[in-house]
């Protein structure tokens with residue numbers, strides 16, 4: 001088994017475990033999102049933050065006509081959100097897990113869901129008017145190769161909109177589901193890397209505060225409330241706080257990115 005295959009297997013195992021974790025689903029108010037979301041000052045819940053994230057990304061696609069591909073669609077909550085704007089037959093979702101796709105099909109009936117890796121997409125050239133990818137691109141080996149294939153599969157004038165996370169070198173190296181091949185040290189290098197792929201316009205917005213920082217404050221507050229309500233033990237509280245804060249020194253930027261062909 002090569003390195004890429006190992007990573008894919010680990011990614012599927014990790015997200016499938018989270019997919020069936022009922023307490024996590026409760027944190028997401030019963031929805032099937034799995035991302036940090038975008039917290040406005042008055043955002044009350046993680047689910048609302050995830051819906052805001054969809055609004056943020058979709059604001060980069062003013063003309064929501066034609067077809068759209070949801071890359072790494074998770075359990076289809078992001079895909080279901082797309083149905084507010086698109087008819088189901090215009091939407092395709094891909095993921096690498098049969099388990100998650102099974103849930104996605106329930107969340108977004110009528111959508112075409114395929115078990116396909118973003119690193120090996122087999123769509124013809126100029127297949128989609130637009131694409132979206134929420135909080136997954138850093139898993140793809142590599143981000144740049146993925147975006148090159150996106151450029152081929154988008155129709156002229158089409159956009160890919162996505163959220164991305166940049167980590168320190170150590171963070172990329174330590175995590176089995178990430179790779180130092182995707183390490184980028186700062187935002188200027190990030191913009192240049194994307195521009196050199198060949199998109200006509202690239203916009204990169206630093207939303208670190210609205211996304212993961214506020215998410216962390218929200219999540220840690222939630223865990224404390226769970227503890228105070230007697231729903232989790234002190235050990236469980238400690239473990240959740242440990243897992244949450246463990247990431248803090250490694251995370252550098254959370255980004256909202258729009259690239260137009």
Ligand SMILES: C[S@@+](CC[C@H](N)C(=O)[O-])C[C@H]1O[C@@H](n2cnc3c(N)ncnc32)[C@H](O)[C@@H]1O
Pocket residue numbers: 011012015032033034035071072073074075077078094095096097100116117118119133134135136139140
């Ligand atoms: C953090 S979750 C985000 C899920 C969804 N986009 C959301 O925001 O709710 C990351 C997702 O990326 C998927 N994924 C990771 N690597 C992938 C790949 N190479 N191709 C397709 N999907 C992938 C995982 O299975 C998981 O569902």
